[in-house]
Amino acid sequence: MRRVRFHAHGGPEVLAVEETAIPEPGPGQVLIRAEAIGLNYVDVQLRRETDENSIWYRKLPGTLTGDVVGTVERTGPGADPGLAGIRVAALHEDACADYVVADANWLASVPAGLDAGAASMLPTVGAVALGALRAGRLAQGDTVLVTAGAGAIGHLAVQLARHQGAGQVIATASPAKLGFLKDLGADVAIDYTQADWPDQVRAAAPGGVQLALEAVGGPVLQQAIELLAPLGRAVVFGASGGELGSVPVRSLFMLKSVTGFSLLAYRSLDGAQARADIAELARLLEAGELRAVTTTVPLADIGGAHQRLEDRAVTGRLLLVP
DSSP states (O other), X not given: OEEEEESSOXXXXXXXXXXXXXXXXXXXXXXXXEEEEXXXXXXHHHHHOOOTTSTTOOOSSBOOOEEEEEEEEEEOTTSXXXXXXXXXXXXXXXXXXXXXXXXXXXXXXXXXXXXXXXXXXXXXXXXXXXXXXXXXXXXXTOEEEETTTXXXXXXXXXXXXXXXXXXXXXXXXXGGGHXXXXXXXXXXXXXXXXXXXXXXXXXXXXXXXXXXXXXXXXXXXXXXXXXXXXXXXXXXXXXXXXXXXXXOGGGGXXXXXXXXXXXXXXXXXXXXXXXHHHHHHHHHHHHTSSOOOEEEEEGGGHHHXXXXXXXXXXXXXXXXXX
């Protein structure tokens, strides 16, 4: 079978497709034959980082994360043998391969009517979007700001915010993607490359926003906090800009709050709700109430796929197809 590895940190050219044996599932695991793999932008940062003290650093040889959609071929000891032949989706640390071994505990069952692109949203990006809205305590009628609104998580967050009762949804993206945001249901689409983008948010929401879903980090996070109304909440679930930054205490004095969101922490602390979220996402996607936007690239062109991620040339999610 084929798998993707990088043996040096650097640009997309360091990614290599290698031949190796099909792995065997261990205790509590299943072997999945991949149908598609949803890629994550964080792997661009992990692939490039050479500073061993950075949180983005990954030891070599490196693997790529992703959401694998496929069929369970075999089960390991202790895993339910009834899973064999079932179509599932799973978050994996070594996702870019023809076959992967995954823990059976967090497999997302894929409804028969769901295509691979939609199914790839279940384990991670959809779960983060919905979980972040829950962490932000979205209330009926709230104005919601979504930064990086055209990305894998952002394009779902825009739709879910509306579905969960937001009164106004404001989203940021690059100029070419503003029309896409409007198609998703954003009331206001703002070009984040413009220096005055925060002023444009203020013009759209003069009283401030009640909830900001923030995935860029650094100065963008600080600007998003400034845009919050009194008692407003910011939920941070990423730092795609590469800067973690810090939150000035003075920016919180109007009873504003900042909450971090980690999917793995969410699963650990409230597994029942995390599982319910996956079921809810599957229902919304199957019913057509949530739109999953994907672009497919063959596994053999993993370098080209990562170049597109690095250039931020992807609308929605990039899907790798074996």
